[in-house]
Amino acid sequence: MADNKNVLQVLDAKQLRLAKIGILTGIVSGMLWGASGTTLWEAINYAPFNTLDPSAGIDAAILNDADSAHLEYLVIIFGMGTGLALAFMHDFFAALWCLGFNGARGKIREYGRALSTTPGKIVCLGAVLGGPIGMSGYLLGVTFAGPVYSLPITASYPALAAVLSFFILKERNPIRVWIGVAACILGAFIIAWGDPGVAPNFMLGIGLSTLACVGWACEGLFATYGMDMLDPDVALGIREGFSALILGVIVLPCLGLYMASKGLIGEVATGWDQVAATFSLLGSSPAVWLCILAGFFGGFSYIAWYRTLYTCGVARGMAFNVTYAFWAVVFGALVTFMKGDNVSDYITPNAWIGALCICIGAILVSINPRELFKLRDAC
Amino acid sequence: MAKLPLRFSILYVLNKAGGAHLTTKEIYDHLAKEYAGEGQFGLEQMELHLMAIKATGLIEGIDPYLDEDGEARYKYGITTYGRSRVKYLPKAYQN
Numbered sequence: 318m319a320d321n322k323n324v325l326q327v328l329d330a331k332q333l334r335l336a337k338i339g340i341l342t343g344i345v346s347g348m349l350w351g352a353s354g355t356t357l358w359e360a361i362n363y364a365p366f367n368t369l370d371p372s373a374g375i376d377a378a379i380l381n382d383a384d385s386a387h388l389e390y391l392v393i394i395f396g397m398g399t400g401l402a403l404a405f406m407h408d409f410f411a412a413l414w415c416l417g418f419n420g421a422r423g424k425i426r427e428y429g430r431a432l433s434t435t436p437g438k439i440v441c442l443g444a445v446l447g448g449p450i451g452m453s454g455y456l457l458g459v460t461f462a463g464p465v466y467s468l469p470i471t472a473s474y475p476a477l478a479a480v481l482s483f484f485i486l487k488e489r490n491p492i493r494v495w496i497g498v499a500a501c502i503l504g505a506f507i508i509a510w511g512d513p514g515v516a517p518n519f520m521l522g523i524g525l526s527t528l529a530c531v532g533w534a535c536e537g538l539f540a541t542y543g544m545d546m547l548d549p550d551v552a553l554g555i556r557e558g559f560s561a562l563i564l565g566v567i568v569l570p571c572l573g574l575y576m577a578s579k580g581l582i583g584e585v586a587t588g589w590d591q592v593a594a595t596f597s598l599l600g601s602s603p604a605v606w607l608c609i610l611a612g613f614f615g616g617f618s619y620i621a622w623y624r625t626l627y628t629c630g631v632a633r634g635m636a637f638n639v640t641y642a643f644w645a646v647v648f649g650a651l652v653t654f655m656k657g658d659n660v661s662d663y664i665t666p667n668a669w670i671g672a673l674c675i676c677i678g679a680i681l682v683s684i685n686p687r688e689l690f691k692l693r694d695a696c
Numbered sequence: 697m698a699k700l701p702l703r704f705s706i707l708y709v710l711n712k713a714g715g716a717h718l719t720t721k722e723i724y725d726h727l728a729k730e731y732a733g734e735g736q737f738g739l740e741q742m743e744l745h746l747m748a749i750k751a752t753g754l755i756e757g758i759d760p761y762l763d764e765d766g767e768a769r770y771k772y773g774i775t776t777y778g779r780s781r782v783k784y785l786p787k788a789y790q791n
Binding site (some may be wrong): 424435545546 | 703704707744745747754757768769770
């Protein structure tokens with residue numbers, strides 16, 4: 318009897334260790350996603366994303382002659398191309414990093430096996446919702462409505478996911494976890510809330526941001542459902558690769574077709590022009606290296622996040638992931654400091670208060686790892 | 697027949713065992729022939745997969761014991777919820 322009790326204690330400790338690893342990977346996922354965003358933001362400062370070269374930006378003659386309304390329109394189109402090109406390159410490089418990671422762990426053959434199953438296809442559906450819909454909606458929402466309104470809307474996805482996981486996956490969460498999720502979202506709101514500024518196409522931006530929120534929330538749900546029967550590292554590799562494929566083969570060409578239909582080709586670079594220019598400037602601009610680095614951070618952030626989703630559940634996993642807003646403030650301050658600029662000029666008090674709020678939320682969510690032993694009512 | 701993803705195979709083995717609960721080593725031995733030589737396949741990785749699947753409720757752990765190496769382990773069996781997911785296995789693997 319005493320022996321049996323000891324064995325149970327050892328197993329309990331083992332399960333607790335697994336749950337704690339889930340919490341740790343959750344924190345790491347938020348941190349790496351924050352680093353990925355900061356790195357992508359830095360890439361925009363370099364050619365081809367800051368250039369007026371006609372092959373990669375807006376034609377110089379048009380810049381001089383166009384009326385202001387047309388120019389504003391061109392800038393929006395250029396911004397859309399930049400956003401989608403960055404989303405594609407981020408997911409493309411993240412997929413390569415994941416391939417290397419899974420290759421080193423002997424899991425390459427699982428890709429084909431997983432893709433032939435229904436859960437594998439569910440993960441692909443999650444990839445479309447999270448990548449082309451979520452990521453594109455997020456980047457375009459920022460372009461059209463400005464970050465002040467679009468970031469709080471997109472950062473609300475954990476709340477939507479928590480509600481959906483409660484009804485669909487039957488996940489059990491104590492009231493403390495719900496308060497933690499709410500605190501994380503409130504923190505993201507506080508960070509983004511400031512001078513509203515002038516948004517070029519407000520309602521479209523709000524709509525796209527809402528679409529991103531729904532896309533990300535559903536991605537977590539689909540991914541978690543699919544990963545019950547699949548290795549999360551493999552599921553993530555499929556997610557990144559499929560997302561890059563859809564962005565590269567469907568979304569970017571669709572933008573090009575739209576531009577062709579409006580007679581804009583030649584006036585402003587398409588998304589694919591910007592991707593091609595980024596690679597052609599390999600030796601002279603750090604943009605491509607920053608994209609590779611962002612892909613590294615983003616890929617491993619997702620690996621960590623998918624692990625957290627299946628060890629901690631959807632609601633908790635998402636609450637950890639949304640701490641990227643906190644880490645973005647920290648890394649943003651670090652980069653500003655390294656450039657020799659005054660941190661307080663760039664990082665507002667709102668950012669620090671919001672970041673603190675997110676920290677409190679994450680602690681509330683993770684305070685009792687024993688709750689992770691049994692995630693669902695169906696168990 | 698095409699090979700299944702490893703976690704599918706674990707579920708298949710436990711479903712085929714009916715109501716019986718198997719040790720980690722027994723499940724490992726069932727699959728060793730099929731997955732031998734793959735970097736992802738090992739006794740410790742198997743235990744991690746089983747613990748992760750257990751947390752989702754597809755399988756359950758009962759009768760804790762110490763194996764020959766002194767490692768504390770459960771015997772694992774498929775749950776009713778796990779059986780509801782067997783529909784995702786290819787037809788040939790569903791019985």
